[in-house]
Amino acid sequence: MIIGGxxxxxxxxxxxxxxGKLPGDIVFRKGNTTVYFPIVTSIIISVILSLIVYFIGKSR
Incomplete structure (x- = not known):
């Protein structure tokens, strides 16, 4: 439930x-098809979550 939250x-x-629309995110559009690769957004979320886990682990 925590992961879902x-x-x-x-x-x-x-x-x-x-x-989800930062510079560096890749979007391909052709006709009715759109393919979206949120590379920069994923990196930012990863860094934020890594810092949160680091500080939670350090506080124990």
Whole structure:
């Protein structure tokens, strides 16, 4: 349930604060097909989550 809650919060932030459309994210559009690779967004989320886990582990 914790992972589901985190995914919900991340999705909420990406939708309402436009985090999913950063420079460096790759979008291919051809006809009715769109392929989206959120590379920069994934890196930023990874760094933030790594810092959170680091500080939680350090506090124990």
């Amino acid at each position: 985190l995914l919900f919060v991340i999705g909420f932030l990406m939708h309402f604060f436009n985090l």
